[in-house]
Amino acid sequence: MKVAVIGQGYVGLPLALAAAEVGYQVVGIDSDPVRVESLNAGRSPIGDISDLYLQGQSIYYKATTDFSEIADADVVVLCLPTPLDSAGEPDHSILLAGATAAAEHVGPGALVINESTVSPGFTRDTLAPLFAGRDVAYSPERIDPANKSWNVKNTPKLVAGISDMACDRAVYFYSKFVTTLTSYSSIEVVETAKLLENSFRLVNISFINEIAEFCSAMEIDIREVIAAAATKPYGFMPFFPSAGVGGHCIPVDPQYLASKAREIGASTRFIDLATKVNLERPSYFVGVASGILGSLTSKKIVVIGVAYKPNVADVRETPAESLISLLRSAGADVVWHDHLVGQWNGEVSAALSVGYDLAVLVNPHDGTDLDALGSIPVIDTRGGI
Numbered sequence: 001m002k003v004a005v006i007g008q009g010y011v012g013l014p015l016a017l018a019a020a021e022v023g024y025q026v027v028g029i030d031s032d033p034v035r036v037e038s039l040n041a042g043r044s045p046i047g048d049i050s051d052l053y054l055q056g057q058s059i060y061y062k063a064t065t066d067f068s069e070i071a072d073a074d075v076v077v078l079c080l081p082t083p084l085d086s087a088g089e090p091d092h093s094i095l096l097a098g099a100t101a102a103a104e105h106v107g108p109g110a111l112v113i114n115e116s117t118v119s120p121g122f123t124r125d126t127l128a129p130l131f132a133g134r135d136v137a138y139s140p141e142r143i144d145p146a147n148k149s150w151n152v153k154n155t156p157k158l159v160a161g162i163s164d165m166a167c168d169r170a171v172y173f174y175s176k177f178v179t180t181l182t183s184y185s186s187i188e189v190v191e192t193a194k195l196l197e198n199s200f201r202l203v204n205i206s207f208i209n210e211i212a213e214f215c216s217a218m219e220i221d222i223r224e225v226i227a228a229a230a231t232k233p234y235g236f237m238p239f240f241p242s243a244g245v246g247g248h249c250i251p252v253d254p255q256y257l258a259s260k261a262r263e264i265g266a267s268t269r270f271i272d273l274a275t276k277v278n279l280e281r282p283s284y285f286v287g288v289a290s291g292i293l294g295s296l297t298s299k300k301i302v303v304i305g306v307a308y309k310p311n312v313a314d315v316r317e318t319p320a321e322s323l324i325s326l327l328r329s330a331g332a333d334v335v336w337h338d339h340l341v342g343q344w345n346g347e348v349s350a351a352l353s354v355g356y357d358l359a360v361l362v363n364p365h366d367g368t369d370l371d372a373l374g375s376i377p378v379i380d381t382r383g384g385i
């Protein structure tokens, strides 16, 4: 069976290699020639995929920019970015561009699976017509970068199709390398389930962030509060404070749900409020910094860990960006340190030392040398007082 995976990023590459590992003939298609060259040279652009593992799949896996490779593929999987546009609205344009390019080549008997996160109804109403006459299915990816326990093979996968046949074919395809698969009555159920999962995280993280602000004002240790509440064996799930949610999913996907709700005249007040609380977190910490230093003018501040989560180099939607920008607007002399990110926004990671007036911990990685800060004041956005 030949499989074409369109988009070789955080989602598409692990999927393509897992499929190659079980003997599918896999071609990974990506519009970025530098990425394709790197993949074919056995150099992985993704932290979770080692060069050794990539090189080990070279018999059954190759990368290309050539969409005509799709022509004899039995299965075509779309793993393309679905970000927000400059107005904060869903931007399906990259997915549509890739799907349209794929549709020019896809064979008559191919199964097309969308893994990109989309608004409910998008797969049936917009993608499926591009692939008219083919079986089309939806199966959202749930990958959690840097998670050592859960990966593409052992994370339960949801599947639905525009027909029973499409669903059955998708389940058969995944069953060779995914241990738990569940299928559902409609694509819209699964599209909405994916958005529910990430909206649930946005709402709960924003909630704990607000509680953290309350605890800070009361001089109560929020981490001890969470640990205490988490002893309840049912009905509670711990979430932890931060400078705000980041990454390609948690701040983004709920907007796909909210946008669809607006379109049909339904409300998503929890998502709207959680988004507001989340976006206000960086300015809250500017206030905390002023509380410690007084005027921030010319104060030397280092922001530590600018990736959107610990132990990844991904800075998409990171709250560190807004935090740095707000601190600079307040007159501070701000640098950042992140040994995994290294270079970002035309700047390089600064060394850690005792030569700062203040350090702000956003997402320090394992191995970040916080001892190098000596005894300078530190704001820990993860719940330190």
Ligand SMILES: NC(=O)c1ccc[n+]([C@@H]2O[C@H](COP(=O)([O-])OP(=O)(O)OC[C@H]3O[C@@H](n4cnc5c(N)ncnc54)[C@H](O)[C@@H]3O)[C@@H](O)[C@H]2O)c1
Residues within 6 Å of the ligand: 006, 007, 008, 009, 010, 011, 012, 029, 030, 031, 032, 035, 079, 080, 081, 082, 094, 097, 098, 115, 116, 117, 118, 140, 141, 142, 143, 144, 145, 248, 249
């Ligand atoms: N990153 C995650 O943790 C995660 C988790 C679950 C779901 N998702 C969803 O999966 C989808 C893909 O996200 P990702 O994080 O893998 O994105 P990504 O940016 O890491 O990778 C996308 C890849 O697609 C390529 N690409 C862009 N346009 C193309 C085109 N027209 N043709 C071919 N290739 C093209 C890019 O060069 C890039 O390599 C999104 O809908 C996202 O919401 C992401």
